[in-house]
Amino acid sequence: MYVAPSILSANFLKLEEEIKAIEKAEADLLHIDVMDGHFVPNLTFGPCVIERISSITKIPLDIHLMVNDVSKFVNLFIPLKPKFLTFHLEAENHPMRLCEYIRSQGIHPGIVLNPHTPVDSIKHILEFVDIVLLMSVNPGFGGQQFLPLIYEKIKELREMIDKKNAKVFIEVDGGINGLNASDLEACGADILVAGNHIFSSNDYASAIKSLKLEF
Ligand code: DX5
Ligand code: ZN
Secondary structure (H helix, E strand, C coil), rough: CCCEHHHHHHHHHHHHHHHHHHHHCCCCCCEEEEECCCCCECCCCCCCHHHHHCCCCCEEEEEEEEECCCHHHHHHHHHHHHCEEEEHHCCCCHHHHHHHHHCCCCCCCEEEEEECCHHCCCCCCCCHHHHHECCCCCCCCCCCCCCCHHHHHHHHHHHHHCCCCCCCEEEEEECCCCCCCHHHHCCCEEEECCCCCHCCCHHHHHHHHCCCCCC
């Protein structure tokens, strides 16, 4: 199980300290939520801020685009060379083409599904993605309540991936804590994103470890 702290819940006035602390606490990925104020009713980081972040850490970046004009935004973030660049299926008419493009730039492409979007909708594009991010809250804000409907979706996706013998990571995002992590892992999740659970604790290493407990 890999853990990706979401810096949306970090103390922005001490961002450098926060990122160093997360690195010391052995975070596997740094989850960065990009919001455009249209796809979701909130605004967050742009490429300038993320470029500064990447200059002070070795943690691979996991950029989650919550934006409408996906292909335009993708080109702003490709030069930052994140490990994963994911976008919402709900926002893009040609996800297959866009994933191929992201891959051609040497970056692992991924698709994000909102809680109401069926897993079946990505059945035919699975070979074009390296990661699928399943939202366990409606996107836009940190600290929201976890939606248990996600368990069924993870199991369904796991089955689909295994059947196709595909190499695709399953990532889950929203409301994740020490109480639901082991069930998410048991259903087949590979990567857990957590904002509030990690950044509201006073021991980041233990908070990360609590999400990695074997079931
Ligand atoms: C929500 C974001 C999440 C958020 C998770 O739209 O995509 O990454 O930061 O935060 P928590 O873990 O606090 O729900
Ligand atoms: Zn996210």
